Amino acid sequence: MDGIEQWRMVDEGWGRRAADFATLMEPAAAREYLYVHRRLGIGPGTTLLDMACGSGLALELARLQGADVAGVDASARLAAVASLRNPDSRIVAGDMAEPHFPAASFDVVTSFRGIWATTPAAMAQARRVLCPGGRVAITFWGEMAASQGGPLFAPFRLATPPQIDHQSDMVALKRPGVAAQFLTDAGLIPGEVFDVPFVLEFADPEHFARGLAATGPGYEAVMVAGEDAFREACLEAAAPFVRDGLPIRATMRLLGIIGTAPAATHISP
Numbered sequence: 142m143d144g145i146e147q148w149r150m151v152d153e154g155w156g157r158r159a160a161d162f163a164t165l166m167e168p169a170a171a172r173e174y175l176y177v178h179r180r181l182g183i184g185p186g187t188t189l190l191d192m193a194c195g196s197g198l199a200l201e202l203a204r205l206q207g208a209d210v211a212g213v214d215a216s217a218r219l220a221a222v223a224s225l226r227n228p229d230s231r232i233v234a235g236d237m238a239e240p241h242f243p244a245a246s247f248d249v250v251t252s253f254r255g256i257w258a259t260t261p262a263a264m265a266q267a268r269r270v271l272c273p274g275g276r277v278a279i280t281f282w283g284e285m286a287a288s289q290g291g292p293l294f295a296p297f298r299l300a301t302p303p304q305i306d307h308q309s310d311m312v313a314l315k316r317p318g319v320a321a322q323f324l325t326d327a328g329l330i331p332g333e334v335f336d337v338p339f340v341l342e343f344a345d346p347e348h349f350a351r352g353l354a355a356t357g358p359g360y361e362a363v364m365v366a367g368e369d370a371f372r373e374a375c376l377e378a379a380a381p382f383v384r385d386g387l388p389i390r391a392t393m394r395l396l397g398i399i400g401t402a403p404a405a406t407h408i409s410p
């Protein structure tokens with residue numbers, strides 16, 4: 142990447158339409174956040190770090206449940222929205238693979254579609270900041286072909302072949318045993334992979350096109366095909382989901398796994 146660290150480029154894609162991302166895309170994940178927070182049993186006093194926190198809706202919902210939260214995201218413009226939503230929390234604009242937070246300082250770490258098979262250094266950070274016995278939950282896409290809403294992501298395939306290959310590498314966690322090994326490699330005790338509810342919902346195809354264009358993979362596709370062709374591809378993808386008087390609504394296959402940091406070993410005097 143010719144001297145520029147890769148994470149610094151993230152804001153180009155994810156941050157260029159931060160307000161659209163925050164209001165059109167991120168709310169769809171509310172079901173996912175609620176479900177994972179409940180599985181983790183977060184509540185008053187839980188200290189929680191969200192890695193790749195995007196525009197911070199998951200943090201806001203965790204705060205409403207009484208948690209003390211912090212977040213990190215590579216996109217400065219998304220991090221600015223996360224700070225707006227969580228004014229008293231520490232939100233870092235930076236690389237999640239870097240040590241921004243003290244070791245053993247969180248009960249819980251979450252990452253919603255933010256830590257991927259391609260980011261083991263971020264997983265190592267999650268492990269480092271967890272208190273003994275603390276837990277990390279990550280979510281990642283399951284089989285798109287088996288998802289009702291899989292066709293809605295077809296416009297991402299307008300990106301270059303290497304970018305599409307990279308997207309495939311990122312989702313390797315969905316393969317049997319890979320996510321558990323990924324956590325084990327980071328020094329965590331993995332639980333079972335579980336299904337996480339996820340629904341895409343948009344007022345109409347134009348809102349869908351605008352929302353999808355605000356994502357990183359959307360940006361990659363726009364750079365190749367141009368804004369107009371990307372918008373057209375989105376309208377075409379959304380057409381089968383249009384029903385009179387109802388929003389576009391489609392479920393996506395999303396998976397999650399929880400890893401536990403080993404309890405502190407007691408050394409006898």
Ligand SMILES: C[S@@+](CC[C@H](N)C(=O)[O-])C[C@H]1O[C@@H](n2cnc3c(N)ncnc32)[C@H](O)[C@@H]1O
Pocket residue numbers: 148151152155167170192193194195196199213214215216219235236237238252253254255
């Ligand atoms: C699929 S989005 C998920 C965002 C958020 N977790 C959500 O639920 O909407 C991926 C996020 O990862 C962030 N990201 C990508 N690379 C990163 C890195 N190296 N360090 C921190 N954040 C990163 C992007 O800026 C983006 O917000």
